[in-house]
Structures are given as structure tokens and as C-alpha cells.
Amino acid sequence: MPPSKKPRRPTRRELQQLKEYGELDPLSSMGGDNDLDVLIGNAISKSGSSRFSGSVSVGRDKRRSGKDSKDIQALFSFRRQQKAKPDAYAKLIKSLSTKPAATTKPSLALDSDEEEEKEEGEEEFVGAEDAEMEDEGDDDAIIGASVAASKRIQAEAATDGEDQGSDSEYEVDKVDNSELPEDEDEGDNDDNGDDDDDYSNTEQDSKTKEVYEGGDFMESHFADDDSESMHRKLAVATQKEYKTSMANDPMFGPMVLYNTSDEGLKEPNRRPLKQRLVKPFHKVNKGGDFTEFQRPFFSWLDQYRDVVFTARSSGREDEITTAYALHAMNHVMKARDRERKNNAKLAKAHASGKDVGELRDRGFTRPRVLILLPFRNSAYNVVKKLLKLASAEQELNSSRFEKEYGPSEDESNANKRKPADYQNTFAGNIDDAFRIGLQLHHRTVKLYSEFYRTDIIVASPIGLRMTTGAQSGDRKDYDFLSSIELVIVDQCDVLLMQNWDHVSHLFSCLNLTPKKDHGCDFSRVHNWALEGMAQYRRQTVMISEYMTPEIQAVFNNNCRSLEGKIRIKPVYHGTITNVVAQVPQIFKRVAVNRLASAADDRFAHFTENVLPELEKSIKNEKHTVIFTASYFDFVRLRNHLKDKGHAFVAISEYSTRSEAMRARIKFFEGEINFVLYNERAHFYHRYPIKGINNIVFYSLPDHSHYYSELVNLLLTSNDSTASADKLSCTVFYTKYDQLKVERIVGTNLASQLLSSERAQYTFA
Known part of the structure; x- marks a missing residue:
């Protein structure tokens, strides 16, 4: 039997005719029998969408005839379709800066545009085409180059498949993006409209990349910079010799800057x-640009300074979470795109046998962002915003996430009688033990990914502590925290009502050298990470309603960014103005020797001087509440009252609802003399204790509005005919309670109460 005849390759004109009749249309069926159609099909499958864009340089093919050049341009026209740039990005820039945006040269945007939309393997396809087009070869040379490029793309697609190895065992949920604006063609992201995307072959493009990276805060902060200025910044951060200065922001008021150089706050x-984040951000932000609040806040985050913001409020919650979710997603997308771009460079260099030098773009492990939150309801809101910003076509395990984190259908209406801040904190799922990882792909987001294959970790301190283990023992695993570049701790005031020790423990586990390699490619790891200096590149953001010594300790000891630090220092008007009960409020300063003995000095003063006076007054007036902020003080006083045989009840966060109910009834009926009450009990339950005639603040609460709430409880006396002269409020404080006193009496009066020679003040 004679051998079959080898099929003849189609000519360029035949290919053009096939395309004109739709048989080679890249947007139609992928069932063509020719090599170029297979290549297009592979490229579209690789991108995960029904569009494929790029560019093939035909400008250099000037030796061909005009007709042939037109044929070639028509053949690859689907890779050169560019639309006008949308004005959404320009509007966003205008909203971020109060000054007019500087005119940008087209070359400055080149590196960013290619980085945003180019996929792995796309550069090799362009480079191979250009190389063949420069020769005067026939049509077979063009198709041969396309076949070679197709094989490389298929090989990279197989590698991508291995990275998603276990995805098949997860649920796949289609995402309804109908509420988001439709995506433009890939070419829409090209700001300058340059047809030639093969940027890596010219010296001018190399300079363009350096100019752009020099103007991007992320690139400059995480670059392997060995300059003298970087060493000076490192010396300042390691020795804590910051150049401190005060600044006044129109929105936030006074703030303290800790600078590592003379630059100060940079321009946005x-x-x-x-x-690709602009349109999703507009949708998440309710269709608008940066608000007056978000504009300076996001600028601080974008400069990679450590930020401690202690003026959080429920009214600003949506703006705050949107700003830091946008910053986290922006950081991860920039880092992942840089890695994909470098992967393409390496593949191209290996194919041509060239050396591209060091390409260091990652840490020891994959996770880059850690977000700590107190409850699942907070995590639900933040993760939903991250998913909207990612605007993925598929979300793996989103149904499971809705079931485990979303609000329940049969929520109780008992909280409606509580204050507004209580309802906002405890709405929805309030489980405090959780951890979830988000893995980002080009068109897919996977929830519940394994930590070593995760980009963003959202967890509670106790949930993550269950993974990292205790201080001692065999069950320890915190290598996945070795390359964290951004830490966001939101609602620190709520975390303080849980267990702050877990937060401190997690900070001690960050950016340590991992014990195992976990498949790390050390040739791609940043030099500063290999040298153990990753903690100076990490950005830490802490958000709270108020400042406490615990937050200040983390700010002083664990916030070490080379770009410096920012601490907001708000001016307080004092919650004492919210007291409506007509009762004298006596503030007494307790003399203490030093900070280490402040707790002992306070306890000695109370048991020796205050408690005996209370015992004498109990003969005539019972109904006294003793409030403590610290649980350690609560236990110490409880044990002392037990030893002395006093008739009292103790209500803490560990008291059951029935125990607290019986104690309140006995107190109201006068069967007991004292109620020992803890701040955490008030935070978690807000018990309406009735029948209070005297309230004694052993220590002031951290939540300043609790002071006015508790004093106003004096209005609900056990005797409706009780006169105001039978009611009293006494507060004990020390000179180390400056933060608490300032929030309650106001910034202007705080210094007088703390430093004056007088030790007693009365407010009425």
C-alpha cells in the first residue's frame, strides 16, 4: 500500500479566505484543522474567556509587498483590536488627589499595562511571531512558528493545571457579574494605544520599566535595593531613631509621623x-470614587507605612473596610502579575538560551496578606468585598462560605433592645474561632484553600492560634506566616475583649525563617527575605475605636516598616457630657510609685481606705456596684470580698444568663450589698442592672461610652422616691490612665486631672 500523501499546507491567501468565510474565526468554533486555529483555541482556553487579545508586530516587515502586508495585518487583526481607554481610571485618579493629575507620557504606562493583562506564555507567542515575520520566509515559516508557540502554551497550561491540583474536589459556583460593568476587551487597559507589546527587546522599554517602578510605592518598597538611602532607612527602623513630627489632617486632625527619612508624607x-480593579471598586464603593475619608486613608496605606488608626466608628465601617480590602487586593494582584511576567521572561530566555539575570519577586511561602478580625460576621463582610473586587468568573466553595459565615435566617430579635453599637458588633454569626484562605487565579478565586497555596488569609486570633500552636509543644506550624507582607488588624477594641495574648503571639510568629522549604524556589526569593529582614518590609495596619497600652506596645515593638509609621491622635470631647443623671461625679487620683506597682497600689488604696467607708454606708444604703475594667482586678477583688465575708455577687462574662438574672434580682430587692461587675460582661451582655444607688469605678472602662451608660443606670433606682442626694458616683484613676481619662473627660481637661496638685475633682 503506497504511503499516504502528506497534506499540503495552506497558503497565506487561502488562510485569509478561510478567515473571511468564518472557518478560521477566533471567536467562532475551535474545530479548525489547521495549526493556527489550534493555536488560537489553546490561547483562548488558556485565558479562560471568550476573548483573546494581544499584538503581533508587523511594522518591521517593510520588505514585503503592500498587499502581503495587508493580508498579514488582516490575518492577525484579532490581536490588535484596541478600544478607546475608558475614563473611569482618570476619574479615580482625580478623586484620589486634590491636585490635578500630572500629564503622563505614554511610555510611563507601558510596563503597567503589559503587566496587568498579559498572561503566562503570551510573550513567547508574540516574540516567536516577530522573529519569523522579520525573515522573508514563506507561509510555512509563519505556521511553523505558531505551532512551536502553541506547544509552549500547552506546556504552561499543564503546569497551571498542576497548581490547581485539588480543585476538582471543591464546589464550583458561577459568579453573577450582572451587577458589575461588562469587562472591556483586553486592549482597553492599554493606556497609550501602543501596537507593539514586545517591550522586553528594546532599550527604551527597559528605561520605561525603571521609570514606572521608581514611581510605584510597592515596587520601590519591596525592591532588592542596596542603595545608601535604603541602608539609612534600615538603620533608623532597627534602632528606632525615627524623626518624629506632627501633622494636621483636615479629616482626621492631629497625627504623629515617624519618618525614616526627610521625605515625610509623599504625594499620592x-x-x-x-x-482591572477600578470598575469593581466603583461598584463596591456604591458607584463612587474615593470619599473624603478614604482619600487620605488609602494614600497612607499605599505608601506602605505602618498605620495605627484609633478613631474607628460604626458610621465609617464600610469606608474603612472597603479601603483596606482594596489595598490588600491591589497588593496581591501587583505581586502575582509581576511573578507571571517574570515567568514569561524566564521561559523566553530558556527557549533562546539567554540569561536574564536574577528575578526576585517572592518570599519563602505564598501567603502575602493576613487580615485579623474578631467574629465571622466581620470576616463575611470583608471576604465578600474581596470577592467583588476580584470580579472572578468562578468562585470555588462560595456556597460553603455562605453557609458557614453568612447571617442566619432565624436571628433573634432580643438584641433590638440593646444599644446601636452592640447590635452592630453582634449582628450575624459571632463565632470567634475561624480561619479561611483565598487563592487567586486569573479568572478564579478559591475559598478554603490550603494555607501554603493561599494569597490572603482571613482569620481570628484564636482561630489562627489553633494552627500555629502553643508556646511549647510539638504541634507548631507557622511557616506559612514567613512571607506575610501586609498585616491588617481590624476592630482591635473587640479583640481586646477576647484575648489579646493571641494577637501578641501571632506577631511573634510573623516573618520568621521557615523550618522547611515547602517547595520554595530560592532563586526567586527576595534577598532581604534571605537575610532575615522581612519584618522591615512588612506593613502593619491596626484599626480600633481607641488607643490602649496593648496597641501602643505592638506599634512600638512590631511596626518596623522602612517607610515609617503614622499614628492618629484624635481630639476627644469627652463622654461625660452624655451623662443625664443629676448626680455628683467625684474623680479621685490614686498616688502610685511606678507603673510596675500601679495595680498593687490601687488595690491597697481601695481595700484600706475605700472599702471600709463603703461598709459603713451600707447600713443605710445598700445597692452599690463596683466596676472593674481588668478581669485580673475583678478576680482579685472577688477573692478579697469572699475572705472578708461580704454579702455580694459577681457578674462576669463567664456568668450564665440565669446566674446573672438571680444576682440582679437579689441586688434589686436588697438581699445583697454589692455587685462586682466586669467590663467584659457589659461588652458581651449589656445587663440593665436596676436599683443602683452608688457606683464605684475601681478603674475606668476602655470603652468611654460605657461610663455614661453605667452612670445613667442610677436613674433606675430601687426606690422611685429616692432623692438625688442619695445617689453617688466615685471614680479612681492613676496618672498612668491618661488614655482612659482623656476619652471620658475630654482632651482639654485630661492634663489638668493628671498633673495638677489637686487629687480630687467633682463634676455635676
Whole structure:
């Protein structure tokens, strides 16, 4: 039997005719029998969408005839379709900066645009085409180059498949993006409209990349910079010799800057966001640009300074969470795109046998962002915003996430009688033990991913502590925290009502050298990470309603960014103005020797001087509540009252609802003399204790509005005919309670109460 005849390759004109009749249309069926159609099909499958864009340089093929050049341009026209740039990005820049945006040269945007939308393997396809087009070869040479490029793309697609190895065992949920604006063609992200995307072959493009990276805060902060200025910043951060200065922001008021150089606060970045984040951000932000609040707040985050913001409120919650979720997603997308770009460079260099030098773009492990939150309801809101910003076509395990984190259908209405801040904190799922990982792909987001294959970790301190283990023991695993570049701790005031020791423990586990390699490619790890200096590149953001010594300790000891630090120092008007009960409020300063003995001095003063006076007054007036902020003080006083045989009840966060109910009834009926009450009990339950005639603040509460709430409880006396002269309020404080006193009496009066020669003040 004679051998079959080898099929003849189609000519360029035949290919053009096939395309004109739709048989080679890249947007139609992928069932063509020719090599170029297979290549297009593979590229579209690789991108995960029904569009495929790029560019093939035909400008250099000037030796061909005009007709042939037109044929080639028509053949690859689907890779050169560019639309006008949308004005959404320009509007966003205008909203971020109060000054007019500087005119940007087209070359400055080149590196960013290619970085945003180019996929792995796309550069090799362009480079191979250009190389063949420069020769005067026939049509077979063009198709041969396409076949070679197709094989490389298929090989990379197989590698991508291995990375998602276990995805098949997860649920796949289609995402309804109908509420989001439709995506433009890939070419829409090209700001300058340059047809030639093969940027890596010219010296001018190399300079363009350096100019752009020099203007991007992320690139400059995480670059392997060995300059003298970087060493000076490192010396200042390691020795804590910051150049402190005061600044006054129109929105936030006074703030303290800790600078590592003479630069101070920088001007907002001209290109703060990835282009594909702009439209999702507008949707998440209720269709608007940066608000007056978000504009300076996001600028601080974008400069990679450590930020401690202690003026959080429920009214600003949506703006705050949107700002830091946008910053986290922007950081991860920039880092992942840089890695994909470098992967393409390496593949191209290996194919041509060239050396591209060091490409260091990652840490020891994959996770880059850690977000700590107190309850699942907070995690639900933040993760939902991250998913909207990712605007993925598929979300793995989103149904499971809705079931485990979403609000329940049969929520109780008992909280409606509680204050507004209580309802906002405890709405929805309030489980405090959780951890979830988000893995980002080009068109897919996977929830519940394994930590070593995760980009963003959202967890509670206790939930993550269950993974990292205790201080001693065999069950320890915190290598996945070795390359964290951004830590966001939101609602620190709520975390303080849980167990702050877990937060301190997690900070001690960050950016340590891992015990195992976990498949790390050390040739791609940043030099500063290999040298153990990753903690000076990490950005820490702490958000709270108020400042406490615990937060200040983390700020002083664990916030070490090379770019410096910012601490907001708000001016307080004092919650004492919210007291409506007509009762004298006596503030007494307790003399203490030093900070280490302040707790002992306070306890000695109370048991020796205050408690005996209370015992004498009990003969005539019972109904006294003793309030403590610290649980350690609560236990110490409880044990002392037990030893002395006093008739009292103790209500803490560990008291059951029935125990607290019986104690309140006995107190109201006068069967007992004292109620020992703890701040955490008030935080978690807000018990309406009735029948209070005297309230004694052994220590002031951290939540300043608790003071006015508790004093106003004096209005609900056990005797409706009780006169105001039978009611009393006494507060004990020390000179180390400056933060608490300032929030309650106001910034202006606090210094007088703390430093004056007088030790007693009365407010009425």
C-alpha cells in the first residue's frame, strides 16, 4: 500500500479566505484543522474567556509587498483590536488627589499595562511571531512558528493545571457579574494605544520599566535595593531613631509621623490601582470614587507605612473596610502579575538560551496578606468585598462560605433592645474561632484553600492560634506566616475583649525563617527575605475605636516598616457630657510609685481606705456596684470580698444568663450589698442592672461610652422616691490612665486631672 500523501499546507491567501468565510474565526468554533486555529483555541482556553487579545508586530516587515502586508495585518487583526481607554481610571485618579493629575507620557504606562493583562506564555507567542515575520520566509515559516508557540502554551497550561491540583474536589459556583460593568476587551487597559507589546527587546522599554517602578510605592518598597538611602532607612527602623513630627489632617486632625527619612508624607501615587480593579471598586464603593475619608486613608496605606488608626466608628465601617480590602487586593494582584511576567521572561530566555539575570519577586511561602478580625460576621463582610473586587468568573466553595459565615435566617430579635453599637458588633454569626484562605487565579478565586497555596488569609486570633500552636509543644506550624507582607488588624477594641495574648503571639510568629522549604524556589526569593529582614518590609495596619497600652506596645515593638509609621491622635470631647443623671461625679487620683506597682497600689488604696467607708454606708444604703475594667482586678477583688465575708455577687462574662438574672434580682430587692461587675460582661451582655444607688469605678472602662451608660443606670433606682442626694458616683484613676481619662473627660481637661496638685475633682 503506497504511503499516504502528506497534506499540503495552506497558503497565506487561502488562510485569509478561510478567515473571511468564518472557518478560521477566533471567536467562532475551535474545530479548525489547521495549526493556527489550534493555536488560537489553546490561547483562548488558556485565558479562560471568550476573548483573546494581544499584538503581533508587523511594522518591521517593510520588505514585503503592500498587499502581503495587508493580508498579514488582516490575518492577525484579532490581536490588535484596541478600544478607546475608558475614563473611569482618570476619574479615580482625580478623586484620589486634590491636585490635578500630572500629564503622563505614554511610555510611563507601558510596563503597567503589559503587566496587568498579559498572561503566562503570551510573550513567547508574540516574540516567536516577530522573529519569523522579520525573515522573508514563506507561509510555512509563519505556521511553523505558531505551532512551536502553541506547544509552549500547552506546556504552561499543564503546569497551571498542576497548581490547581485539588480543585476538582471543591464546589464550583458561577459568579453573577450582572451587577458589575461588562469587562472591556483586553486592549482597553492599554493606556497609550501602543501596537507593539514586545517591550522586553528594546532599550527604551527597559528605561520605561525603571521609570514606572521608581514611581510605584510597592515596587520601590519591596525592591532588592542596596542603595545608601535604603541602608539609612534600615538603620533608623532597627534602632528606632525615627524623626518624629506632627501633622494636621483636615479629616482626621492631629497625627504623629515617624519618618525614616526627610521625605515625610509623599504625594499620592499617580497610578495607585491595577486597571482591572477600578470598575469593581466603583461598584463596591456604591458607584463612587474615593470619599473624603478614604482619600487620605488609602494614600497612607499605599505608601506602605505602618498605620495605627484609633478613631474607628460604626458610621465609617464600610469606608474603612472597603479601603483596606482594596489595598490588600491591589497588593496581591501587583505581586502575582509581576511573578507571571517574570515567568514569561524566564521561559523566553530558556527557549533562546539567554540569561536574564536574577528575578526576585517572592518570599519563602505564598501567603502575602493576613487580615485579623474578631467574629465571622466581620470576616463575611470583608471576604465578600474581596470577592467583588476580584470580579472572578468562578468562585470555588462560595456556597460553603455562605453557609458557614453568612447571617442566619432565624436571628433573634432580643438584641433590638440593646444599644446601636452592640447590635452592630453582634449582628450575624459571632463565632470567634475561624480561619479561611483565598487563592487567586486569573479568572478564579478559591475559598478554603490550603494555607501554603493561599494569597490572603482571613482569620481570628484564636482561630489562627489553633494552627500555629502553643508556646511549647510539638504541634507548631507557622511557616506559612514567613512571607506575610501586609498585616491588617481590624476592630482591635473587640479583640481586646477576647484575648489579646493571641494577637501578641501571632506577631511573634510573623516573618520568621521557615523550618522547611515547602517547595520554595530560592532563586526567586527576595534577598532581604534571605537575610532575615522581612519584618522591615512588612506593613502593619491596626484599626480600633481607641488607643490602649496593648496597641501602643505592638506599634512600638512590631511596626518596623522602612517607610515609617503614622499614628492618629484624635481630639476627644469627652463622654461625660452624655451623662443625664443629676448626680455628683467625684474623680479621685490614686498616688502610685511606678507603673510596675500601679495595680498593687490601687488595690491597697481601695481595700484600706475605700472599702471600709463603703461598709459603713451600707447600713443605710445598700445597692452599690463596683466596676472593674481588668478581669485580673475583678478576680482579685472577688477573692478579697469572699475572705472578708461580704454579702455580694459577681457578674462576669463567664456568668450564665440565669446566674446573672438571680444576682440582679437579689441586688434589686436588697438581699445583697454589692455587685462586682466586669467590663467584659457589659461588652458581651449589656445587663440593665436596676436599683443602683452608688457606683464605684475601681478603674475606668476602655470603652468611654460605657461610663455614661453605667452612670445613667442610677436613674433606675430601687426606690422611685429616692432623692438625688442619695445617689453617688466615685471614680479612681492613676496618672498612668491618661488614655482612659482623656476619652471620658475630654482632651482639654485630661492634663489638668493628671498633673495638677489637686487629687480630687467633682463634676455635676
